[in-house]
Amino acid sequence: MPEHRPRRFRSRPREVAPGDTPPLDVRAVDDLRFIRQTMERSAAFTAVPGWGMVAAGATALPAAWLASRHAFDARWLEIWITEAVLAVSVAVVAIQRKATRSGLPWTSGPGRKVLSSFAPPLAAAALLTIPLFRGHLGSVLPGMWLLLYGVGVITGGAYSVSVVPVMGASFMALGAAALFVTLPGNWAMAAGFGGLHIGFGMWIARRYGG
Amino acid sequence: MARRQAARAKAGADSPAPASKVRGRRVAGEIPELDRLIHERARLGIVSALAVNDSLSFNDLKRLLKTTDGNLSVHARKLEEAGYISCHKFFEGRIPRTEYRLSAAGRRAFDQYLGNMEEVIRQAR
Numbered sequence: 001m002p003e004h005r006p007r008r009f010r011s012r013p014r015e016v017a018p019g020d021t022p023p024l025d026v027r028a029v030d031d032l033r034f035i036r037q038t039m040e041r042s043a044a045f046t047a048v049p050g051w052g053m054v055a056a057g058a059t060a061l062p063a064a065w066l067a068s069r070h071a072f073d074a075r076w077l078e079i080w081i082t083e084a085v086l087a088v089s090v091a092v093v094a095i096q097r098k099a100t101r102s103g104l105p106w107t108s109g110p111g112r113k114v115l116s117s118f119a120p121p122l123a124a125a126a127l128l129t130i131p132l133f134r135g136h137l138g139s140v141l142p143g144m145w146l147l148l149y150g151v152g153v154i155t156g157g158a159y160s161v162s163v164v165p166v167m168g169a170s171f172m173a174l175g176a177a178a179l180f181v182t183l184p185g186n187w188a189m190a191a192g193f194g195g196l197h198i199g200f201g202m203w204i205a206r207r208y209g210g
Numbered sequence: 211m212a213r214r215q216a217a218r219a220k221a222g223a224d225s226p227a228p229a230s231k232v233r234g235r236r237v238a239g240e241i242p243e244l245d246r247l248i249h250e251r252a253r254l255g256i257v258s259a260l261a262v263n264d265s266l267s268f269n270d271l272k273r274l275l276k277t278t279d280g281n282l283s284v285h286a287r288k289l290e291e292a293g294y295i296s297c298h299k300f301f302e303g304r305i306p307r308t309e310y311r312l313s314a315a316g317r318r319a320f321d322q323y324l325g326n327m328e329e330v331i332r333q334a335r
Contacts, residue, residue: 025334028327034251035258035324042259042266042274161270208263 048157048164050205052094056087057197064190072138072185077129080141080189087193118156121148142185146175146192161208167200247292248323252277252285257320260295260312268308286310294319 063083070076125148132140150171157164171192178188248254255275259266266274272282289295294316298309312320 023334024330028330028334031249031254032324032327032331035254038255038258038274039262042262162273207267208265 048160048204048208049091049094049098050201050203050208052091052098053197053201053204055094055201056090057194057201059083059086059090060193060197061190064186064194067189068186072141076138077133077141080145083193114156114160117158118152121152121155124148139185140179142189143175143177143179146171146178146188148175149192150175161204163200163203163207167196170196170200244326245319245323247288247294248319250285252281253289254323256282256286256289256310257294257312257316260310261317261320265298265309265311268310271310289316 067076067079150168153168154165174192177183290297296311
């Protein structure tokens with residue numbers, strides 16, 4: 001009579017004992033995950049397009065000159081809204097080009113993380129613009145825009161190269177100066193959205209590629 | 211050239227067992243042998259980070275990989291000696307800077323390593 005041998009069932013996946021080398025396929029999956037995370041983190045780290053920032057900054061200078069010929073009226077606001085749309089378009093194209101060059105989509109995890117940090121202060125600035133302009137407080141707008149843009153750059157650039165939060169702090173300082181030291185609004189806008197973008201953009205392009 | 215070969219051989223000494231001899235058992239011969247130089251986690255991190263950036267400074271890599279000066283320096287030197295990355299040292303004002311780039315050989319090795327990893331997973335399934 002054949003000896004009865006109980007069947008063995010493997011109810012749980014293979015477990016790796018501490019100190020034991022994991023199977024190669026487990027390690028391969030782990031390695032690929034590590035590679036993807038490192039690539040995404042480092043792509044986000046230098047995703048800021050230097051030359052794109054220079055180009056966006058260059059569009060702000062003629063806008064400031066045009067806006068300076070109007071006294072915070074509806075035409076003045078139109079100029080700056082048009083400039084904002086133009087600068088954002090330039091930045092989006094530059095970010096996409098840089099992301100394509102690095103082989104990672106900018107809509108991947110880190111891209112979404114940066115956008116979710118950067119967008120709320122900008123949305124707040126856009127919403128605050130409406131009541132302030134209606135309340136004939138147009139002269140406050142440049143300081144408020146610079147301040148909140150600076151906040152967005154600091155929060156969005158938290159995972160980026162260290163120069164990005166410095167740029168955000170510079171925008172905030174300029175915004176504060178426009179609000180409290182009565183720095184002329186259009187000059188502050190030219191110095192911030194023009195000068196700071198061009199200066200920091202050239203620095204980033206030189207250090208981390210365009 | 212001989213220096214690079216020596217570096218690759220030396221790097222293998224502190225790396226895990228080859229793909230064909232994992233956990234003491236011999237696996238089917240089709241499993242590709244892994245590049246031991248890249249297989250080590252710290253060096254894999256350096257190469258992965260440089261694969262998506264034109265160049266990164268020593269401090270950037272240190273921040274990204276959350277490692278120490280000594281550890282990064284040792285692993286970067288191994289990759290440099292193997293010709294996988296290039297190192298450029300210069301002064302910015304009075305501050306010394308070190309910048310790393312992935313070489314063509316390093317990119318080829320990285321692509322091959324990725325292909326090998328995918329092959330290992332495919333065969334395991």
